Every structure is written in C-alpha cells, then in structure tokens.
Amino acid sequence: GAVVSQHPSWVICKSGTSVKIECRSLDFQATTMFWYRQFPKQSLMLMATSNEGSKATYEQGVEKDKFLINHASLTLSTLTVTSAHPEDSSFYICSASSGEGLEQYFGPGTRLTVT
Amino acid sequence: GQNIDQPTEMTATEGAIVQINCTYQTSGFNGLFWYQQHAGEAPTFLSYNVLDGLEEKGRFSSFLSRSKGYSYLLLKELQMKDSASYLCAVRDREQTGANNLFFGTGTRLTVIP
Numbered sequence: 001g002a003v004v005s006q007h008p009s010w011v012i013c014k015s016g017t018s019v020k021i022e023c024r025s026l027d028f029q030a031t032t033m034f035w036y037r038q039f040p041k042q043s044l045m046l047m048a049t050s051n052e053g054s055k056a057t058y059e060q061g062v063e064k065d066k067f068l069i070n071h072a073s074l075t076l077s078t079l080t081v082t083s084a085h086p087e088d089s090s091f092y093i094c095s096a097s098s099g100e101g102l103e104q105y106f107g108p109g110t111r112l113t114v115t
Numbered sequence: 116g117q118n119i120d121q122p123t124e125m126t127a128t129e130g131a132i133v134q135i136n137c138t139y140q141t142s143g144f145n146g147l148f149w150y151q152q153h154a155g156e157a158p159t160f161l162s163y164n165v166l167d168g169l170e171e172k173g174r175f176s177s178f179l180s181r182s183k184g185y186s187y188l189l190l191k192e193l194q195m196k197d198s199a200s201y202l203c204a205v206r207d208r209e210q211t212g213a214n215n216l217f218f219g220t221g222t223r224l225t226v227i228p
Contacts, residue, residue, distance in 0.1 A: 034215070043202055043218040044158070093157050104216060106150075106157040 002028050004096050006107035013084055013114055020080045021110045023094030030096035033077035034104060035069060038091040050077050084114040119219035121203050126225045127193055135188045135222045137203030145208035148216060149177050149188045152200045161188065161201075190224075198226045 003026040013019050023033055032051050036044040048064075050056040050071035058064045068080040077096075081088055091111050095104040118140040127133040139147070146165040150158035162170055164179035164186060176189040188201055200221040207217060 041223075043221045044204075046215060046217065049215060091155075103148075103160060103163070106159070109155075109157045111155070 002096075002098075002103075002105040004030075004094065004105045004107040006092075006094055006110050008110060009108060010111040011113070013112070015085055015114055016083055018080055018082045019084055019112060020078055021092055021094075021112075023077045023079070023096065023107050025075045025096040025098075025105070028096075028098050029074035030077075031074065031099055032097045033071055034095045034097075035067075035077075035079050036093045036095070038093060038109075044093060047079075081112065084112070086114045088112065089114045119203055119205055119217060121201075121219040121222045123220065124223045124225070126227060127190075129193055129195060129226055129228050131193050132189065132191050133193060133224065135190070135201050135203075135224065137186045137188070137219055139184050139186070139203070139205045139219075141184075141205050141207045141217070143208040144181060144184075144205065146206040147177075147179055147186050148204040148206070149175075149186075150202040150204060152202055152221065154200075158202055193226050195226050195228070198224060200224070 005024045007022045034049050035047045038044050046059050047062045048056045048058045048069050050069050052071050052074050056069035071077040091109050093109040095106045097104045120138045148163050149161040152158040162177035169178045174191045179186045200223050202221045203219040204216040
C-alpha cells in the first residue's frame, strides 16, 4: 500500500525559532500533498494544499508567511513554521495523493511543542 | 462551505454493534470518507462512498444517502481495539482543490467490556 512518512515525529522548540517538518511519499508519486493541523480533542483542519512545482493554496485564516510550504518534488513536501509561538503547538499531519479524485494517504503526524 | 456534524462521544459494549452518524451540507458533494484515528496517531482510511447505498468491508460498513446529506458507519462485533475517534470527511468538487477533504469533529468511541 501507499506509505507516507513524516519527520520528525515530535519536536520541541523555543518560542521565536523556526521548525521544518518533512512529508515524504515513499512508494508513489504524490502530485498533491495536504497539510493539516489538529488541536487536542479536535478534528483535522486543512491548512494548505500543495501541488508539485507550484505555490501552495492556503485555507482561509492560515498565514502563508508563517507556514511556509514547499513541494519541490513528487515525493517531498515541507512545512516550515516560522517564528513559532506556544499557540502553534499542535499535531501536524500531512497526506498525499497521486492524482485528482484519488484517495489521500496520511503520514503518522508530527507533534510540535513550542515552549 | 461545508457543515459536517457527528456526535462527539459514544460508548458501546464489546461484541455489540454501533452506528455512528454523520450529516453534511456541501454545495458540490464529491464523496464521503470515514477514517479511524487512535489518539496521537494519524487517521487511517476505512471507507469511501460516492453513490447511495451500503458499502461493506468486513466488520465495518458505511452507508450514504446523498439526498439526505447523511452517512453512517456501522461497526459490528466490537472489539476493545475499536476504541478510537471516527472521522467523517467530505470532498467538495466546488472547492479550489477538488481533492480537498473537510473533516467533521470526529466521534470518540469507547468500547467497554
């Protein structure tokens, strides 16, 4: 089956620093990758959608300058949380799809804690 | 926009059957997904419905009525490991990204002995 990995699985950083999270599709080419955020006991909220080689499309209310997304290849997308604050502490999950209308495969998630 | 509603919590007994309902309102319905999510883990795919009717897959079944904006996930022969959150997600073709999924708040199911 399709496998999506994320790195790191968890990270603790100090307020004001930046953190990069990687999302990789291991056995298929992901033309589209999605980034979600999930706060405790809440559901997944879509942050942005990225297609390989083009700029990400951000959902309303998500700051594009704070959450930098790069989808440089068909197997890798990165999310950089810039100038992180404690309120950015959350579970960040990526998913990948090999084409429009096809299933999304989720990564294992990255738990970010900002102190 | 999307408006997806699920019960927040449910409790059921091991070996029993439980039905988790999901209602939605969306302008360009293009499929409904059910995912299972254990605490601290990513969601795993359970089922997909795009046409009306029942889709059965082992102990899990999912039903869709597009005219009513309604779906349910049916879990049979409940096991303790089924304790998890169950997320209903809708795909909307009229959104910027046709693949985008919009999730409900999830139903936290607790299976008791």
